[in-house]
Amino acid sequence: MSASTEVFAPGALQRGATRTPAKVALDAAFAVLLFVGTIVGVIALGVLLFTIYDNGWERLMADPGAFLSNYVSRLPARAGIKAGLYGSIYLMLLTALFCFPVGVGAAIYLEEFAPKNRVTDFVEANIANLAGVPSVVYGLLGLGVFVRFFALGPSLLAGSLTLAVMSLPVIIVAARESIRAVPQSVRLGAYALGATRWQAVWTQVLPAAIPGTLTGAILALSRAIGETAPLLVVGLPVVIFNLPNSLDDPVSALPLLIFNWTSRPQASFAEAAAAASIVLLALLLAMNAVAIFLRNRFSIRW
Amino acid sequence: MAEGQIDVTQEKEQQTPAREGTVPITTEVPARQGGGGVVPPSETVFGLEDVHVYYGSFLALRGVTLDIGRNEITALIGPSGCGKSTLIRCLNRMNDLIPGARVEGTIEYHGQDLYGEGVDPVEVRRRIGMVFQKPNPFPKSIYDNVAYGPKVMGLKPKSMDELVEQSLRSAALWEEVKDKLRQSALSLSGGQQQRLCIARAIAVSPDVILMDEPCSALDPMSTARIEDLMEKLKQDYTIVIVTHNMQQAARVSDRTAFFTAEAAPGTGDRTGLLVEYDRTDQIFTHPSDQRTEDYVTGRFG
Numbered sequence: 257m258s259a260s261t262e263v264f265a266p267g268a269l270q271r272g273a274t275r276t277p278a279k280v281a282l283d284a285a286f287a288v289l290l291f292v293g294t295i296v297g298v299i300a301l302g303v304l305l306f307t308i309y310d311n312g313w314e315r316l317m318a319d320p321g322a323f324l325s326n327y328v329s330r331l332p333a334r335a336g337i338k339a340g341l342y343g344s345i346y347l348m349l350l351t352a353l354f355c356f357p358v359g360v361g362a363a364i365y366l367e368e369f370a371p372k373n374r375v376t377d378f379v380e381a382n383i384a385n386l387a388g389v390p391s392v393v394y395g396l397l398g399l400g401v402f403v404r405f406f407a408l409g410p411s412l413l414a415g416s417l418t419l420a421v422m423s424l425p426v427i428i429v430a431a432r433e434s435i436r437a438v439p440q441s442v443r444l445g446a447y448a449l450g451a452t453r454w455q456a457v458w459t460q461v462l463p464a465a466i467p468g469t470l471t472g473a474i475l476a477l478s479r480a481i482g483e484t485a486p487l488l489v490v491g492l493p494v495v496i497f498n499l500p501n502s503l504d505d506p507v508s509a510l511p512l513l514i515f516n517w518t519s520r521p522q523a524s525f526a527e528a529a530a531a532a533s534i535v536l537l538a539l540l541l542a543m544n545a546v547a548i549f550l551r552n553r554f555s556i557r558w
Numbered sequence: 559m560a561e562g563q564i565d566v567t568q569e570k571e572q573q574t575p576a577r578e579g580t581v582p583i584t585t586e587v588p589a590r591q592g593g594g595g596v597v598p599p600s601e602t603v604f605g606l607e608d609v610h611v612y613y614g615s616f617l618a619l620r621g622v623t624l625d626i627g628r629n630e631i632t633a634l635i636g637p638s639g640c641g642k643s644t645l646i647r648c649l650n651r652m653n654d655l656i657p658g659a660r661v662e663g664t665i666e667y668h669g670q671d672l673y674g675e676g677v678d679p680v681e682v683r684r685r686i687g688m689v690f691q692k693p694n695p696f697p698k699s700i701y702d703n704v705a706y707g708p709k710v711m712g713l714k715p716k717s718m719d720e721l722v723e724q725s726l727r728s729a730a731l732w733e734e735v736k737d738k739l740r741q742s743a744l745s746l747s748g749g750q751q752q753r754l755c756i757a758r759a760i761a762v763s764p765d766v767i768l769m770d771e772p773c774s775a776l777d778p779m780s781t782a783r784i785e786d787l788m789e790k791l792k793q794d795y796t797i798v799i800v801t802h803n804m805q806q807a808a809r810v811s812d813r814t815a816f817f818t819a820e821a822a823p824g825t826g827d828r829t830g831l832l833v834e835y836d837r838t839d840q841i842f843t844h845p846s847d848q849r850t851e852d853y854v855t856g857r858f859g
Contacts, residue, residue, distance in 0.1 A: 372657075439694070441690060441692060441694035442694060442696060442697070444652065444655070444690065444694065445690065445694045445695075445696060445755070445758075446696070446706070446710070447652065447655060447683060448650065448652065448683055448687060448688035448690070448759070449683070449684075449687065449706060449707035449710060449711075449758065449759070449762060450680055450681070450683045450684030450707065450710060450711055450762065451680070451706075451710040452680050452710075455710045459706070459709075459710065460696055463697075463698075464697050556697045556744070557744070558697070558744070
């Protein structure tokens with residue numbers, strides 16, 4: 257049989273010449289399936305945003321200034337989120353301060369300095385395990401270690417340390433990925449110019465790995481800021497009428513407030529909870545936007 | 559050494575008067591043809607004697623004995639896997655960075671044992687610069703790339719700007735980049751990046767510049783520019799270049815070492831060895847070894 261003559265036969269290039277209609281349909285169906293998979297997540301987010309908007313937007317917009325600057329109240333109409341909002345921001349900043357240097361340090365050690373042996377393998381495997389530990393368990397750890405053993409009490413310090421420990425594995429993994437993405441040729445270039453190992457890491461590898469690390473760290477933090485369970489277990493309060501002045505002071509957090517309000521019977525507290533959720537979501541989306549900006553602006557195309 | 563394997567370096571040893579131990583660097587060099595001028599009997603920068611290099615238990619290169627002369631361009635040529643890149647990486651101890659790499663025999667640098675006790679590879683690399691196969695500028699500005707070496711060495715030049723300019727001029731890159739020193743080095747073309755890497759190496763005023771196939775990722779125009787550059791740099795520096803391109807070796811180098819690889823009888827592991835080392839025109843016109851002739855005439859490799 258001569259393929260060359262068939263090609264020029266009439267209809268040889270028409271749809272269905274060699275591909276059966278069933279195969280053509282299958283291709284199309286598969287593309288649709290993938291699209292549906294993509295859209296499910298988007299729909300879920302859309303429904304979530306709409307529900308919260310529907311429940312809380314009116315409450316938030318009724319008097320946004322008061323809502324953001326009032327403390328909690330027995331009266332739903334006067335209840336505000338000041339303690340929670342500021343508390344969450346304080347917690348996040350301190351968490352970042354604690355876990356970023358430690359996480360990056362651990363990643364540098366594991367990638368650049370650790371000998372390849374079983375101890376290192378063991379450590380690596382367990383960091384991956386830690387990333388999968390439920391957050392409530394970190395709460396128990398925080399309660400046992402920071403609140404009780406170090407006697408920090410249910411304070412800003414105890415809360416942020418707990419969140420830091422929780423975020424640490426994620427940051428380590430993100431930092432390691434970014435460090436690994438720095439081409440070996442950059443290290444060799446530095447060594448060939450007489451850089452010491454420390455200089456090569458500090459002046460070349462780390463700066464090149466920072467954008468990716470920051471992106472990962474911000475995503476880890478935005479998960480931490482939305483966490484309720486560990487803070488509940490650590491015992492951070494909801495009803496509080498001042499902002500922390502020191503690390504030992506108690507502090508509240510937005511998710512705690514939302515959790516508290518949703519568990520109350522009055523419908524107007526549910527509205528307040530939805531309004532607080534809008535603020536929390538705005539905070540999260542803003543952080544993610546920063547992460548995306550950093551990634552696009554500073555990541556290096558090798 | 560297994561019986562039946564011919565070690566050319568030893569063969570040569572027998573020709574030279576007793577206990578020289580090396581392929582003689584220059585004893586009686588006739589004037590070079592074609593404008594190269596006379597190669598003076600020069601000072602030895604590297605003296606290699608019976609160098610074996612292992613990666614773990616794998617013998618990558620065996621029995622290399624040769625001298626590399628000052629202010630000369632020495633080309634290392636040979637087929638893939640012959641150990642020429644391995645050898646060049648021994649000269650500034652970059653092989654130390656490969657786990658399991660080990661050097662036996664002696665490599666002397668200006669008479670000092672490069673692998674002797676107490677020798678700091680960092681100090682070695684501050685004198686013996688290197689340019690890699692693929693241009694590897696740092697993801698920083700052009701200026702910072704050149705200033706990097708002096709900075710890590712703690713040099714405090716009177717004017718860093720001047721040092722950067724000089725280095726870029728020496729690497730024949732200044733005119734192309736003088737208006738964009740603050741731009742990322744990654745925005746340069748491949749050939750410019752490679753010249754930047756040369757400028758970066760020059761900035762620390764090394765004694766030797768090692769080049770590991772510096773033009774293999776470049777187009778012919780960029781290659782020609784780098785070759786011209788090498789010709790100029792040789793006045794101030796000793797250059798050792800690994801190249802796959804025989805024309806390049808013939809064009810730029812004063813001396814050429816031809817390596818090949820042989821399979822070990824038992825394991826089949828291919829071990830590199832030095833076949834012949836001589837003035838470049840000799841290697842290309844009157845090689846004394848059949849394998850060299852086969853290679854340079856294109857019958858092999």
